[in-house]
C-alpha cells in the first residue's frame with residue numbers, strides 16, 4: 655500500500671523517534687518500500703510516513719551508475735540503528751528528500767560510517783559502509799533524530815532558500831506522489 659509522505663513543516667519530522675520494540679513490522683516495511691519506489695526514492699524513514707519509530711528502509715542501487723562497481727546489499731532494512739563511528743574527509747553531494755519536494759542542496763558528510771542495527775529478521779548486524787550507500791544511510795538516520803538535510807546547510811544557504819521552504823511547507827510544490835500537507839493528503843496532479 656502506497657502511504658502519503660509527510661511534508662516539510664510537520665512536527666513529526668522534528669521529533670526524535672522512539673526505539674522499536676518486538677512488534678512485527680514486516681507489513682509496514684513492505685508498505686514503506688512500495689511508497690519509496692513509487693516516489694523514486696532511495697531511502698525512506700518511518701517518521702516520513704508519520705510513524706515516530708526507529709526504522710528506515712534503503713535501496714541505494716539507483717545511486718550507482720551502470721558502469722560503476724555496485725556493492726552488494728544496497729537494499730536493506732535498518733531497525734534501531736546506532737552510528738558507531740563516522741570517519742574520513744567530508745565530501746559534498748547534492749541531496750534531496752521525499753519530505754522536501756523539489757529542493758536539492760549540497761550536503762557535506764564523512765564518507766565512511768560504521769553502523770550497528772537490527773535487520774528485517776531482527777538479527778543484530780554491524781557493518782562499515784561507504785560511498786553513496788553511506789550517504790543514504792546517514793541521511794535516513796538523521797530522520798530518526800529529527801534532523802533534515804537542510805539543517806546541515808550553512809546558515810547563509812538556509813537563509814537563501816527560506817522563501818522556497820515556506821512555499822514547500824504550504825504544499826505549493828510540484829510532487830509526483832501523495833503528500834501529507836498539514837494533516838491533509840494531497841494527490842499528485
Ligand SMILES: [Zn+2]
Pocket residue numbers: 750751752753793797
Ligand atoms: Zn529525507
